[in-house]
Structures are given as structure tokens and as C-alpha cells.
Amino acid sequence: MNNKLYDKLIFELSRQGRRGYSLPETAFPDAVGSIPENLLRKSEIGLPQVDELTVVRHYTNMSTNNFGVDTGFYPLGSCTMKYNPKINEEMAAAPVIAAMHPDQPARFSQGALAIYHSLASALAEIGGMAEFTLNPYAGAHGELTGLMLARAYHDSRGDKKRTKVIIPDSAHGTNPASAAVAGLKVVPVKSLPDGTVDVEALAPLLDDTVAAMMMTNPNTLGIFERQIPQIAKMVHDAGALLYYDGANLNPMLGIARPGDMGFDIMHINLHKTFSTPHGGGGPGSGPVGVRAGLEHLLPNPRVVKKDDGTYDIVSSPDSMGRVSSTLGNFAVQMRALSYILSLGSDGLMEAGGLATLNANYIKESLRDLYDLPVDTVCKHEFVFDGLKDKSTGVTTLNVAKRLLDYGFHAPTIYFPLLFHESLMIEPTETESLDTIDSFIAVMRDIAHEAAADPEMVKTAPHTTPVRRPDDTEAALHPRLTFDEL
Amino acid sequence: MSHRYFPHTDEDKRIMLEKCGVGSIEALFADIPAELRLRRPYALGKQMSEVEVRDFFSRLSARCTPLACFAGNGHYDRYTPSVVTSMLSRSEFLTSYTPYQPEISQGTLQYIFEYQTMMARLTGMEISNASLYDGATATAEAMILASGNSRKRPRVAYSSTLCDAVVETLRTYARYHGIDIVAIPEDGGVTSVEALQSLLADGNIGGVILPQPNKYGIIEDFTGLSDAIHAAGALFIINSVAIDLATLRSPGEWGADIAVGDAQSLGIPLSFGGPYLGYMAAGKSLMRKLPGRIVGATVDASGQRTFVLTLQAREQHIRREKATSNICSNQGLMALFVTIYMSLMGDEGLRKVNSISAAGAHYLARELELTGKMRLSFPDRPFLNEFEMTTSIPAERIIDALAAKDILAGVATAPDRLLVAVTEMRTADEINRYISTVKAL
Amino acid sequence: MKTYFTPTHEYLTVDSEGNGFVGITDYAQKALGNVVYVDMPEVGDEFSEGDDFGAIESVKAASDLIIPASGEVIEVNGALEDNPRLINEDAMANWIIKIRLTDPAELDSLMDLDAYMAYLASDPH
Structure with a gap:
């Protein structure tokens, strides 16, 4: 993933007279003309006019603004983001x-x-x-x-x-x-x-x-x-x-x-x-x-x-x-x-155990720095109630956003509703010890950053294609199509 | 033996178990009552190599008959540009999660915004949601919206000329959700306007769902209906085959409040049933009542244009049992599919798809009538690229005879009825083979 | 003018003519955060005590509005349509609907300011 935003919309690339389609000619006479006039569309649709390469570059560049399982680790609780073979x-x-x-x-x-x-x-x-x-x-x-x-x-x-x-x-x-x-x-x-x-x-x-x-x-x-x-x-x-x-x-x-x-x-x-x-x-x-x-x-x-x-x-x-x-x-x-x-029967029999091993390993490796409200052996996932040290004012949202700077997806946050600062982690069985260890190291770094420089964590992410969006503005004045920009 | 999807070496497992303070993976499940444990392997066979998996699927593929498709009934064999397939395979799109973290999901959010714009323009409406599952469930969602729109008018009327699968889905949702629905009878292949007027006069109708084109492929004339429906205080909902709207008068032009339907026709492969794409577009006044995801534009902390999921207070994760719908996602990748398709095709390409299809369909209909083996069920009604024939020999026999010539003749909607669709994919050779085979019956 | 409160954090201020102004309390607006939309009923709608008469939304939360006492809506606060954040600025001044009370006896079962403050002190959710 890039850390620079590709910010164009396809409508902004449109030029009158360009086209990106190829269709065969018909051997048969026109039939649309036989349909009564009042049943036909009068207005233009207003779809973009773009050539094929412009389309290919546009969507390829757009894809680089995205994170996926093939890009990196998703510790997303309850979502089971395993490898897609x-x-x-x-x-x-x-x-x-x-x-x-x-x-x-x-x-x-x-x-x-x-x-x-x-x-x-x-x-x-x-x-x-x-x-x-x-x-x-x-x-x-x-x-x-x-x-x-x-x-x-x-x-x-x-x-x-x-x-x-x-x-x-x-x-x-x-x-x-x-x-x-x-x-x-x-x-x-x-x-x-x-x-x-x-x-x-x-x-x-x-x-x-x-x-x-x-x-x-x-x-x-x-x-x-x-x-x-x-x-x-x-x-x-x-x-x-x-x-x-x-x-x-x-x-x-x-x-x-x-x-x-x-x-x-x-x-x-x-x-x-x-x-x-x-x-x-x-x-x-x-x-x-x-x-x-x-x-x-x-x-x-x-x-x-x-x-x-x-x-x-x-x-x-x-x-x-x-x-x-x-x-x-x-x-x-x-x-x-x-x-x-x-996977077959033999592979499937192994999956649940490995998913559970991964989850417990992360839990045990972070419990000294993150608050573990229910202290027991977990299965595929577990929930922290935010950082153990609450004095820094750094919230679960802040930790989640800071993870993005390090190239990890955020865990599921503020769910379940049983705790105020829920941070729910599910690693799945397809993640290796190496990936998990680097995730653990980053989570530990963030806990230390929260104490040393809380403001930096609270204003994260810093290196993603866009910074934190203004959700209130989006909901207060909804702009839902290009025509409303 | 380890599997290629599982990276754990024995040494890794040892390190991890030690950290967890247990001696084995089995010990992590000690809390599960013994009588609930699965003590045998699944009866599913051993793992297959890629060679074996490919072989498994190619054997089953070989047990499907490839047929040139003249079947429609809401889903059509359409041209898919190679660019679309290629772009969709990019793993940044394919393997991403729902865009809950907008900072690393602008790709998904941008294309949904483009999708919403294109779908609003195609339907002639002001706004669109980020898509739904398919045309039938999208129509059911519109029914729920209309029923809840006004306390005084909870009843929803739907035309009997909607596709059967859509009607059956509406009935299921209505039965369990508790919506009073009423069918508007048909008259000569189209919705009975007289019956609709008398239902509206009862005063408790909150929504009217009409198809365009309908289950016979007929283009219905809604002149005057928008005023009548609105005068009765109801919402006007039109269910359409998406691509047809490039040529036919759009829901917006008819004065509809909500446009719904299946967008499979925008180049999505048939794939024996899906994934397809349901769409829903509406006037802006309904935006807080629309089901499903909606993306909006805003700015980020540094002032640059940014897209986010918005109006989320409507959704299930916040409203729980008060939510208007239980949809948690959209049809993601399929929304990207039709967005790229419409980018490539443009207005001109979509219209051309329809004119090629209509030319082939009208030619085929005429020639089939000349065989004397079948006639148009509704000869005076206008159609675009799909029509229903009443056959003098059993429809299933026609289907078998044409299958022997590598053609799927259509959908037998009754023992003597055959619903036939022609798209831009059907060659002159296939159309002529269809005709000559019927002639020879 | 007397103001009454509900356990779901609505208030009802009754004027000298016996009409009521219904809104949400300052505690409620703080809990919601930035208000982005208020879904209001229409003039003429009638509600019984305890009915939902609308909803109020912030970016990440939504809450039903419960009517403290039965009545008919005689006015809605149109200013909230353009600027819902008025509720964050002053929740008590920016009422949502004005109702004609149909059963003033119901007021007896509502909390007064002192009772509501005591209720808040007991940490309700």
C-alpha cells in the first residue's frame, strides 16, 4: 500500500468523445425505433467517457489506497480474516x-x-x-x-x-x-x-x-x-x-x-x-x-x-x-x-487448534501492557479493555489508528459492548509466528509511546494515504454523489 | 504433516505453547465438556493437492452442458470486458475487509462513491446506496421501507407482473416481518391500472411496486401513475433490469421515489446464480431510511478530500433491533464490477448493448412466429430484448430439441410458455440455428 | 413554567397555557456527542406517554426519543433541521417538539429537577 493518496474520481478523467468499449455489429434491423417514444429514456445518463488504459490506470492506482489480507495482517476480532487461497x-x-x-x-x-x-x-x-x-x-x-x-x-x-x-x-x-x-x-x-x-x-x-x-x-x-x-x-x-x-x-x-x-x-x-x-x-x-x-x-x-x-x-x-x-x-x-x-479432513481438523494457539499466544504476550478483563484460556479471539495504564488518556481508538502507521490493520474496537474500551483480536490459523511476533512488538511499542508521547498516538495515523476523516461533517451535510461535490 | 496454509513448525508450536503455559494444543480445549468433543476425523476425505482440486472441478464442469443462452427471467448472458475481470482480481480490492478504517480503505470507499453516482444517474434518482445482495432482496428491502414510511399506510401493493422469484421473495419477507401485501392483478400482460386505482382508493397503501420491463419482457406504460400514487400518499417503487434503463424511460423520469432491481445485467457473469448485485436508488429525502451502506464525501485532518461510510446511525450495529435492515455489508466487489463496466461502456456503449440485443430479439420473435410452432403471448405489447411465446408443442420439448443444438431455448414458465431473451452475446449463427431447429420440429 | 424529567433523559417544560416543550437533557446531549440529525414527527401526530416520537443521531450513536406525557404535536422546532448541533449548544433551550398535553395527570409520575439530579448521581445508563 502507498502512503500517498491517489485522489481522482473517474468522472474527473472523462473527456468528451473518448470511449472504452468494444461491441460487435448486429446483423439485424433496428428495433428500438419500434418502441413508443414515451417509453424511451430522454435524458443522458452521464457516465464517464474514458479510454481503456485510463480505466486500467485509474482502478489500479485506486487499489493502492487499500489494505487487504494479501497486503498484511488483520487482527480483526470476529471477522476471521484468514488467507484467501x-x-x-x-x-x-x-x-x-x-x-x-x-x-x-x-x-x-x-x-x-x-x-x-x-x-x-x-x-x-x-x-x-x-x-x-x-x-x-x-x-x-x-x-x-x-x-x-x-x-x-x-x-x-x-x-x-x-x-x-x-x-x-x-x-x-x-x-x-x-x-x-x-x-x-x-x-x-x-x-x-x-x-x-x-x-x-x-x-x-x-x-x-x-x-x-x-x-x-x-x-x-x-x-x-x-x-x-x-x-x-x-x-x-x-x-x-x-x-x-x-x-x-x-x-x-x-x-x-x-x-x-x-x-x-x-x-x-x-x-x-x-x-x-x-x-x-x-x-x-x-x-x-x-x-x-x-x-x-x-x-x-x-x-x-x-x-x-x-x-x-x-x-x-x-x-x-x-x-x-x-x-x-x-x-x-x-x-x-x-x-x-x-484442506481435507486432516487439514480442517488442525485449523481450530492453530487459530486458538495463535490467539492465546498474543493474549499472553500483551497482558502486562493491556487490560485483560476476562483472564482465562480463550479460543479464536479475546478482548482487551484498552491499555492497562489509563493515565495517558490514550484510548482504544488511538491504539487502533496508530497500528495503521505500522502497516497492520486495526483490531475490532468498541465491540463487544460489555467493556468501555474493547479491543478484540483474532489472528486466525494462517498467520505465522513471525508475523504475530512483529504485531506483538508493535502493540508493545504503542503502549510505550502512549506513555512517552500520548499526543502523537492520539493524532495517529500519520503515514496513511489520508489522515483521520471528519465523520461529523460527512453526516451533517451528506454528499453522496459526484454531483454533490 | 503440516499444510501449506499453516505456517506453524513444531518449534513454533513449542515456543507458543510455552508462552501460554500449557503442554499441548489439546490443553487449550480442556474447558469443553468431554461429551461435546469431536473424537473422530470429519468424513470428508484427505487433503487434495492443487492438481487433484483442479481435476475435481474439471470433472464436474464437464457434467454441465455448455449452451448458448437465450434464457433471461431477470438474469442475462452479457458481455464482460476483460478489463473488469483483470481489475477485480487485484488483491487490494479482493482481499480487503469492509472499509471500517477509512485511512487505509480509500480505494474501496472511492469506488463505492463512484458506484453511487453512476447508479443514481442510470436510474435518474438523486442518491443510491452502496448496493444490496440481488434484485429480489433489494425489492423486499424497498417493501419494508415503504411499509414503515407512514404509520397510517402500512400496506404495500405489488404488481403480479413482477418476476416470480421477486414475488416469492416479497411474500417470504412480508409473511415473517408482518407486512400486509396485496397483489395488483394483471390485464393483458401488464399491471391493471384500474385495479391499482381502486387499491389506492382504500387509503392504506404506503407503497406500490411495479416492474419495468415486466416478467414477460413487456415495457409497461406508467403514464399518470406517479400522480395517482403520490396523491394517495404512497411511495412509487420501480423494479428494473439495470442495463435496460440506458434505453427505457428511467424510474426518475417516471416520477418514482425508489428504483430497485438487479444490476447483474451490467456485465456480471451468470455463474449459475451469483454473485449478482441488487441496487437501490432514491430521492434524497429518503436517504436516512435507505437500508445498507452509504458512502459520503468529507475532508481529513489535513483538509484533503476523503470518503467515509456515513449515515451509520441507520445501521444494525448501532440501531440493533430498531434497525431498518439487518444488512451488514454491501455486495462490495460486484459494485466495483459494474462501476468499471459502466466506466468502460459509457452512455453510448450501454445504449448499443441494448440496441444489438433488441435487434436480435425482435428478429427472432418474428421468425419464430413464422414457423407456426409458437406465437407471441402478447403480440401488441412493446418489448426490448425479452418476449414470451405461447407454444403449440410442449415448451420442455423445445428446450430439449434446442439443447441438442447447443442452445438454451429460454425459460419454460408454463407447459406451453417459453420466455426468450436475446443479448449482445448471441450471434447471427446462433439465432438462425434457433429458428431452423424450431422450424424442423 | 415547570420542567419535568424522564429516566430516558427527555425533559418536558409546561408553560402557563398547559402546553409542553419536549427535548433532551444536557446529560443526554453530552452522552450522544455531536448531534447530526433529529428525526421529528409531523404536526398533528398524536402520541401516548412512553411512545417513540422520533430519534436523534450522532455520528456513532442513535437514540429514540420517548414522549414524557401524552399529547398532540402542535409545533416542531424547524431550526433543528438546518442545524441539529443547536442541541449540543444548549439542549434545554432548543426543544424538539411542542405538544398539547392530553392528560396532565401523567405529570405526577415524572421526576422534577432535584429527583433527576439524584437519579443522575446514581449513575444511570
Whole structure:
């Protein structure tokens, strides 16, 4: 990454009369002229007029303003920013499938359906579930699908009064937001000081108006919820379903399966555990799995393997309904399958342990300088409550911004909301001891800088392409297009 | 044996375990109840080398029939400029996270700002969000917005001429979110204006969703509808195939409040279902109600132009259960895809794509009618590049016969209905082969 | 003129004609930080005690506005549309809506200034 900003916008490079496209000529007569005048566009669009090299240079230069996994280390808690292997990209670009229409009949698409089914089956084995749908487009979309499915389950039993979902107060904001979009009312349950669910506080919340309880395990502090068998029993005794948010599945690879813990429904973020690239925010993929007995409720359409070994696409009136135009982000699914095949059972069995080793090593190497509110063995991630020395006035935000100067991405900050200065670190299994040691050294340097020259840390970053932006100005006077500049 | 994705040597592990004060990795999981531990390997087979992975995928690829695509139904086989594919593979774009740290994410934030500008201009609206998953979910998000826009008007009306997948998705979201939705019946292949007027007269409609073009490929005439919908206090939402808006009257020109749909048509490969791109553009008065990410311009501490995620108080990580949507990201890389595509194509390129496609489609429709084996379901309605035929022989039989000639004939929407689309990708040879094959049936 | 307070940090000042001015307290504006937007209802909207009547946003936070007592909106503070930061400058002077109280008896259940100060001293969130 450069430390100098490439600051042009494509509209500023436009010159009347330049063009960047190539198209064949048609052999057939014009037809647009046969469309009634009042149905046609009158105004120009106003797209840029640029030649091909200008486009290539513009976006290449723009990319150098960006940080990515291929650039450097992302200790970003809860985001599982592991290496995105190149072979996955190659597999996802397979030309025949890249050109295949989503409505191409099953009899001409057996190979693609086999890919879908192979990935869904592998996820079912890893999650300990009966069946997965790959249709949801992202983790949040999977969460929404899973919660709708929980409601469909109760509806199918004629039980209409279950309108609530229980969510730990440590949960990510997406959990309550998904619940609200699915038409459920959120009932928060308290966490104990160690961040795990307070089982005593949970008991009185469970009644016949609860549709489901959502949890991650390990939770957002990276701690395994040991009470999970008891929680599952309580939830099931109350007639509700237990939902697993797969955001933190990575450390469970080779260790334990949500299905075995008693979860009924789960989603997986393929861009986390199964290494598909984040792409600056998407496209993701959020497969949803269910335990035996709930398969018929999965969203339409479903891919099924028939007795003769062929695959079919089916829709059923028993299903919770459709949540997507297609069978999901297929090219993302191909990447995840490529990753699973590349690791194999033996590789996957190792991943969770190495991710956990990396996290604990960082925690133990920094705990003398950073405040560790929950002092226990963590799993894939852990949370510091800011610097130990609070007298300098240097905040978690300052530490995060200073890391950028040293060529590291910032950790997740101010989440979870359980602490004022949360700084959440997740290294993943693909980072080497060398990288981790240099991160630790920088974190220690920043702690010393905070004492020696707090002002310098508070005004960081200093060497990035841009300095700290004025967020207030952006929100106070929103300028959202080039026309508003 | 170690894997190439895991850098840990035995010595590394020893050093790290020592720091953690435990004797083994296993000891880091001592807190997990024994009965929950996985005590066997996954039943997934051993790790594959790259050679084997390539072989696995090429075998399955070979079990897919490559067909020249005349199918549409909302998603189209389009030309992808090589520049787009090349730029998208840059790892600074591909492997970056959501731009939460603007100081090291200006690349992502800049292209989203460009995307928002282009999408606002294409739809004829003032602003756009940073994109959504696909056209169906984008339309569902617009439905939720419209339903919540006014306490007095929570009902949303949608046209029966929207694509089936969009309608089914709307129904799912409405069922669970608790939105009262009502279908506007069709009349001769288009939305019944009379039925819409009478629904509006009931007074509780907060939003009206109409397609352009519709599920039959027909271009609907919305003359007068904007005034009628607004007089009833409802939001006017138009769902469109993005590229068609370069030629057809735009949602802004029709007086719409929200433009939504799928932007796959802007050069994104079909890939058997995705990733595609949902778009949503609107008037500026709705900016604080739009779902999804939005990028805005500001300045940094040294006064230079800088882009940031803004209006975040709408979003799930702040509003939690009060959020308007649970979307956490956008469709990132696909927004970059269409931004580069539109940069290359310009106004002229997009219009040319549409005119080539329309020329082929109208020629094919005419010639297919002349075969006597099928006729246009709605012969008097205008269309751009997609049309529905009513067939005298079963549509599935036509699909099989054409597949034998390496052609995907279209989408069978009923036993005697075939929805056919022609794009700039279809050669004269393919179009003529389509015609001669049908003739021979 | 008497001012009442809620546990969610709204205030309600009642004038001699029995109309109420509703805003957020100085404590609330400090907790929010720079206010960038106030989502206000329309004149004529009616709310019952405890209803959300709008929302207030800073860059990194958003908070619902809860009506302290039932009433009908008779005026909204249009100045906040152009300059929401007036709330940061003087939260007590820059009310958000003016309401006609429909059930003045509800005022009895609200806190007065002394009670609110004591409530703040008990470290609420």
C-alpha cells in the first residue's frame, strides 16, 4: 500500500468523445425505433467517457489506497480474516459454469448441482446438521433465513404465540436486527462477568412465547459456553429452538460441532471459516443448516440428490419460502468447496487448534501492557479493555489508528459492548509466528509511546494515504454523489 | 504433516505453547465438556493437492452442458470486458475487509462513491446506496421501507407482473416481518391500472411496486401513475433490469421515489446464480431510511478530500433491533464490477448493448412466429430484448430439441410458455440455428 | 413554567397555557456527542406517554426519543433541521417538539429537577 493518496474520481478523467468499449455489429434491423417514444429514456445518463488504459490506470492506482489480507495482517476480532487461497479464485472462474444461467434445467446442470450438494454435505458434516441450504447471500442473510425458519417451524405446529427471541447482551448488533426483520421481539439475557450466558437469568425468560434463542459458541469474548448442554435442554424444554450464529465457528474446526452441542439451526459465514475473500464488503455467502426433522422447512428452491445419484432442484409448499432469486452466490460456494477439498479432513481438523494457539499466544504476550478483563484460556479471539495504564488518556481508538502507521490493520474496537474500551483480536490459523511476533512488538511499542508521547498516538495515523476523516461533517451535510461535490 | 496454509513448525508450536503455559494444543480445549468433543476425523476425505482440486472441478464442469443462452427471467448472458475481470482480481480490492478504517480503505470507499453516482444517474434518482445482495432482496428491502414510511399506510401493493422469484421473495419477507401485501392483478400482460386505482382508493397503501420491463419482457406504460400514487400518499417503487434503463424511460423520469432491481445485467457473469448485485436508488429525502451502506464525501485532518461510510446511525450495529435492515455489508466487489463496466461502456456503449440485443430479439420473435410452432403471448405489447411465446408443442420439448443444438431455448414458465431473451452475446449463427431447429420440429 | 424529567433523559417544560416543550437533557446531549440529525414527527401526530416520537443521531450513536406525557404535536422546532448541533449548544433551550398535553395527570409520575439530579448521581445508563 502507498502512503500517498491517489485522489481522482473517474468522472474527473472523462473527456468528451473518448470511449472504452468494444461491441460487435448486429446483423439485424433496428428495433428500438419500434418502441413508443414515451417509453424511451430522454435524458443522458452521464457516465464517464474514458479510454481503456485510463480505466486500467485509474482502478489500479485506486487499489493502492487499500489494505487487504494479501497486503498484511488483520487482527480483526470476529471477522476471521484468514488467507484467501489463489486456487479458489481459479476454480470459481471455471468458464462453463461462469456462463451458466441459473434457470438452466437440472438435466443440463448436473455438475454444478453436484458442487452445490458436495459443499452442503461437507458443511452438514462439519456443523453436525442434517442438511444445509446455500441460498442465503451473506451471513446476515443466513441469520434472517434461519430465524424465519424457526418461525415457520412453530407456524407448522399451529403454535402462533411464539414471537420472541432471546439474545445475549454481548451479541453483535446484527442478531437483534435480523430478529426484528424476521418479525421477532428481542429479549436480552445478561452475561456473567466472564462473558458467558447467565443461566439463572435465562430460566425465567423461557416461556411459551419464545420462538428461539440465538448464541455464538465460543462467544464474542472467545470463551466457550460450557453450560451449553444445559442451555439447550432448557430451551428445548420450553418448546423453543436453539440458533447457532456461525460467526465464531472457526476455532471449532476439528474440536466440536454445533449440532452435537444441541443447536437446531445454524448459519455459516463462508467468508470467515471457509476463506472466501471479503471483497471490501461482499459478496458473501451465508449457508443455513438444520437438524434432522427441519429439512422440509428449508428455503425454496432446494437441491436434492435422488436415489439414482442424479441431482434435482425442487420447491415445496412446506418450505419457509424463497429468500433469494437463485441458489445463492454460486461462485462464492465454489471457492469454499475448493478450500475444504484443499484442506481435507486432516487439514480442517488442525485449523481450530492453530487459530486458538495463535490467539492465546498474543493474549499472553500483551497482558502486562493491556487490560485483560476476562483472564482465562480463550479460543479464536479475546478482548482487551484498552491499555492497562489509563493515565495517558490514550484510548482504544488511538491504539487502533496508530497500528495503521505500522502497516497492520486495526483490531475490532468498541465491540463487544460489555467493556468501555474493547479491543478484540483474532489472528486466525494462517498467520505465522513471525508475523504475530512483529504485531506483538508493535502493540508493545504503542503502549510505550502512549506513555512517552500520548499526543502523537492520539493524532495517529500519520503515514496513511489520508489522515483521520471528519465523520461529523460527512453526516451533517451528506454528499453522496459526484454531483454533490 | 503440516499444510501449506499453516505456517506453524513444531518449534513454533513449542515456543507458543510455552508462552501460554500449557503442554499441548489439546490443553487449550480442556474447558469443553468431554461429551461435546469431536473424537473422530470429519468424513470428508484427505487433503487434495492443487492438481487433484483442479481435476475435481474439471470433472464436474464437464457434467454441465455448455449452451448458448437465450434464457433471461431477470438474469442475462452479457458481455464482460476483460478489463473488469483483470481489475477485480487485484488483491487490494479482493482481499480487503469492509472499509471500517477509512485511512487505509480509500480505494474501496472511492469506488463505492463512484458506484453511487453512476447508479443514481442510470436510474435518474438523486442518491443510491452502496448496493444490496440481488434484485429480489433489494425489492423486499424497498417493501419494508415503504411499509414503515407512514404509520397510517402500512400496506404495500405489488404488481403480479413482477418476476416470480421477486414475488416469492416479497411474500417470504412480508409473511415473517408482518407486512400486509396485496397483489395488483394483471390485464393483458401488464399491471391493471384500474385495479391499482381502486387499491389506492382504500387509503392504506404506503407503497406500490411495479416492474419495468415486466416478467414477460413487456415495457409497461406508467403514464399518470406517479400522480395517482403520490396523491394517495404512497411511495412509487420501480423494479428494473439495470442495463435496460440506458434505453427505457428511467424510474426518475417516471416520477418514482425508489428504483430497485438487479444490476447483474451490467456485465456480471451468470455463474449459475451469483454473485449478482441488487441496487437501490432514491430521492434524497429518503436517504436516512435507505437500508445498507452509504458512502459520503468529507475532508481529513489535513483538509484533503476523503470518503467515509456515513449515515451509520441507520445501521444494525448501532440501531440493533430498531434497525431498518439487518444488512451488514454491501455486495462490495460486484459494485466495483459494474462501476468499471459502466466506466468502460459509457452512455453510448450501454445504449448499443441494448440496441444489438433488441435487434436480435425482435428478429427472432418474428421468425419464430413464422414457423407456426409458437406465437407471441402478447403480440401488441412493446418489448426490448425479452418476449414470451405461447407454444403449440410442449415448451420442455423445445428446450430439449434446442439443447441438442447447443442452445438454451429460454425459460419454460408454463407447459406451453417459453420466455426468450436475446443479448449482445448471441450471434447471427446462433439465432438462425434457433429458428431452423424450431422450424424442423 | 415547570420542567419535568424522564429516566430516558427527555425533559418536558409546561408553560402557563398547559402546553409542553419536549427535548433532551444536557446529560443526554453530552452522552450522544455531536448531534447530526433529529428525526421529528409531523404536526398533528398524536402520541401516548412512553411512545417513540422520533430519534436523534450522532455520528456513532442513535437514540429514540420517548414522549414524557401524552399529547398532540402542535409545533416542531424547524431550526433543528438546518442545524441539529443547536442541541449540543444548549439542549434545554432548543426543544424538539411542542405538544398539547392530553392528560396532565401523567405529570405526577415524572421526576422534577432535584429527583433527576439524584437519579443522575446514581449513575444511570
